Amino acid sequence: MARNAEVAVVGGGPAGLLAALLAARTGAATTLIAPAPPQDARTTALLEGSVAVLREVGVWDSLQDLAAPLRTLRIVDGGRRLFRAPEATFRASELGLEAFGWNVPNAALTAALANAYENAPGAVRLFAEARESRPGDELIELTLDDGSAVEAQVAIAADGRKSLLREAAGIGFKSHRAPQTALAFSVSHDRDHDGVSTEFHFEEGPFTLVPMPGRRSSVVWVATPGQAEELAALSLEALGEAVTRKSGRLLGAMRVEGSVGRFPITVGAATCFAARRTLLVGEAGHVLPPIGAQGLNLGVRDAARAAAVIAAARAEGRDPGGPQALRAYGRARAADVLTRAAATDLLNVSLLSSAPPVHLARGLGLAAISRIGPLRRFVMREGLMGAPSL
Ligand SMILES: Cc1cc2nc3c(=O)[nH]c(=O)nc-3n(C[C@H](O)[C@H](O)[C@H](O)COP(=O)(O)OP(=O)(O)OC[C@H]3O[C@@H](n4cnc5c(N)ncnc54)[C@H](O)[C@@H]3O)c2cc1C
Numbered sequence: 001m002a003r004n005a006e007v008a009v010v011g012g013g014p015a016g017l018l019a020a021l022l023a024a025r026t027g028a029a030t031t032l033i034a035p036a037p038p039q040d041a042r043t044t045a046l047l048e049g050s051v052a053v054l055r056e057v058g059v060w061d062s063l064q065d066l067a068a069p070l071r072t073l074r075i076v077d078g079g080r081r082l083f084r085a086p087e088a089t090f091r092a093s094e095l096g097l098e099a100f101g102w103n104v105p106n107a108a109l110t111a112a113l114a115n116a117y118e119n120a121p122g123a124v125r126l127f128a129e130a131r132e133s134r135p136g137d138e139l140i141e142l143t144l145d146d147g148s149a150v151e152a153q154v155a156i157a158a159d160g161r162k163s164l165l166r167e168a169a170g171i172g173f174k175s176h177r178a179p180q181t182a183l184a185f186s187v188s189h190d191r192d193h194d195g196v197s198t199e200f201h202f203e204e205g206p207f208t209l210v211p212m213p214g215r216r217s218s219v220v221w222v223a224t225p226g227q228a229e230e231l232a233a234l235s236l237e238a239l240g241e242a243v244t245r246k247s248g249r250l251l252g253a254m255r256v257e258g259s260v261g262r263f264p265i266t267v268g269a270a271t272c273f274a275a276r277r278t279l280l281v282g283e284a285g286h287v288l289p290p291i292g293a294q295g296l297n298l299g300v301r302d303a304a305r306a307a308a309v310i311a312a313a314r315a316e317g318r319d320p321g322g323p324q325a326l327r328a329y330g331r332a333r334a335a336d337v338l339t340r341a342a343a344t345d346l347l348n349v350s351l352l353s354s355a356p357p358v359h360l361a362r363g364l365g366l367a368a369i370s371r372i373g374p375l376r377r378f379v380m381r382e383g384l385m386g387a388p389s390l
Contacts, residue, residue: 001149003124005031006320007310008142008152010130010165012037014044014106015282015299016158017113021057022307023156024120026314031124031150032117033142040106041259042184043218045070045197045210045293047101050300059112066108068211069099071195078200078207078248099195101293103210103218126150130159133168135276140321154321155278156306158299161266163284169276175268175287180205181228182290183221185260186212187243190252193217198250199291205265206291207246217251219243220290222265232262265289269341274330277321279306286337291344298337305332 009020012034020032046054046067054060075088092100117123128144133155142150157165166173182205193211200207205222212218221243223231231239236256244254269286273279282299309329313320 002141002151003031003148005029005124005150005152006314007031007154007156008033008140008150009156009158010034010133010142011158011160011163011282011284012110012114013158013160013282014110014113014296015303016156017110017117018053018057018300019156019158019281019303019306020123020125021113021117021120022053022303023310024117024123025057026307026311027122028310028314028320029122029124030120031126031152033126033128033130033144033150035127035129037110040110040261041186042106042261043103043186043210043212044106044109044296045101045103046109046300047293047297048097048099050297051102053300053304057116059116062112063104063108064102066213067102067104068213069195070101070103070197070211071099072197073100074196074198076198076200078202101297103197103212130164133165133278135169135278140277152321153277153319154310154325156281156303157278157284158281158303159284161268161283161287163280165278166270166280166284169278171273171275171278171280172271173268174271175266178205178265178267178289179224180222180265180289181225182263182265183223183228183231183260184218184263185239186216186218186257187240187254188214188216188257189254190215191250193251198247200247205289208290209247209251210293215251216257221246222290225264228262232260236260263290267341267344269337272330273302273333273337274326277326279309279326279329280333281306285333286341288341288344294340294344298340301336302333305329 006028007023007030009016009032016034020030024030071092073090118125128146130142131145132143134141139151140155155165157163159165192215195211197210204224208220210218231242240255266287267289270280273285281302285302286298288295306329309325310320313325318324
C-alpha cells in the first residue's frame with residue numbers, strides 16, 4: 001500500500017528542507033523523503049531576500065548569532081594581465097540596508113530547517129532514498145529504497161545535481177565541467193574583517209573571503225584541478241601560509257580551522273523547470289560556479305515559488321501537479337535561473353580567458369557598474385538581493 005501525500009519532496013539538502021517546510025505551511029499534506037544529509041562544514045552567504053524567507057518561517061532566530069553580516073562587498077582584480085578591472089566596492093548602507101546578507105554555517109541551517117519541518121503540522125519525514133519515480137496522469141508514484149511507496153499529486157525534486165526525479169520527468173540538463181576545483185574551508189585571522197566580503201578575481205578563478213563571527217572567515221579558493229590537489233595535500237599550517245599569501249595579507253596571518261572540502265566546478269541548468277507532476281528546486285534545476293553567492297539563494301527562491309504555486313492551486317481547488325501549476329512554476333523560475341546561470345558562467349569564463357579584449361570588456365563593465373549611480377544601485381538590487389515573493 002502506498003502512503004498518500006499532496007506534496008512529496010525528495011532530497012534533504014537546504015533547498016529540499018526549505019521547500020518541504022514552505023509546502024507544509026501551505027496546509028498541504030507533505031512527505032519529505034530524505035536520508036540524513038552528509039556532514040557539511042561549509043558556510044553559505046545568504047542574501048537579504050533569502051534571510052527574509054528564513055525570518056518568515058521562524059528559523060532565523062536560532063541562526064542569527066551563528067551568522068555574520070555582509071555589510072560591504074569588494075571585487076578586486078588580483079590578476080597580472082594587461083587590462084585589470086578597477087576595484088569595485090558596494091556598501092549595503094547605499095541601499096539603506098544593514099547588510100546585503102549573512103554568512104551562515106550550513107550544518108546549523110539544515111538542522112534548523114529540519115527541526116522546523118518536523119514540528120510543522122501534518123509534516124511527515126521518511127529517512128529513505130527514492131529509487132524510482134513514475135509520473136502518471138493523476139498522481140506521481142515514488143518507490144523508496146526500503147521497498148515502500150509514496151503517491152502524491154506533485155513532487156518537488158530537490159535531489160541535487162544528479163536528480164533522479166528530473167530524469168524520470170524527461171527533463172534534460174545541459175552542463176559542462178569547468179577546468180576548476182573549489183577548495184572551501186574556514187580560517188581565523190589577526191585583523192578584523194569589519195563585515196567586508198572580498199572576492200579576488202585571479203586567472204584561474206575567484207578567491208573569496210566571507211566574514212564569519214569574530215576574527216574568522218570562510219574561504220572559497222577556486223584553482224585549477226592540479227593546484228587544488230597540491231593545496232589540499234598541504235598540512236593545515238602550510239595551507240594557512242598559502243592562503244595568507246594569496247589574500248595579500250588583507251586580514252593578517254591566517255590559520256586554517258577544521259576540514260578542507262574540495263568541489264569540482266560544474267555549471268549547468270535544466271532545459272525546463274517543471275514537467276510531469278515534478279517541480280525542480282535547488283541544484284536539481286541549476287548548478288552555478290561559486291561567484292557572487294547565487295547558488296542556494298536561487299534555491300531559496302525556487303522553494304518559495306513552488307510553495308506559492310501549490311498554495312494558489314489549493315486555494316482555487318486546482319490540481320497542484322496539473323498543467324496550470326506546472327506552467328506557472330516553469331515560467332516564474334526560468335528567467336531568474338537562466339540569467340543568473342549565464343551571468344556567473346560568463347564572469348567565470350572571462351576570468352579563465354587569455355584574450356585581452358575579454359579582460360578589457362570585463363574591466364569596462366565593472367568600471368561602469370562602479371561609477372554610474374543608477375546602474376550601480378540596479379546591480380546591487382537585482383544581482384545581490386533577488387528578493388523572493390512568498
Ligand atoms: C564551495 C561552494 C561554496 C558555495 N557558496 C555558496 C554561497 O555562499 N551562497 C549560495 O547561495 N550558494 C553557495 N553555494 C551553492 C550551494 O552550496 C548549493 O546551491 C546548495 O548546497 C544546493 O542545495 P540543494 O539542497 O539543492 O542540493 P544538495 O545540498 O546537493 O542536496 C541534495 C540532497 O538530495 C539527496 N538525494 C539525492 N538523491 C536522492 C534520492 N534519490 N532520494 C532522496 N534524497 C536524495 C542528497 O542526499 C542530498 O542531501 C556554494 C557551493 C560550493 C560548491
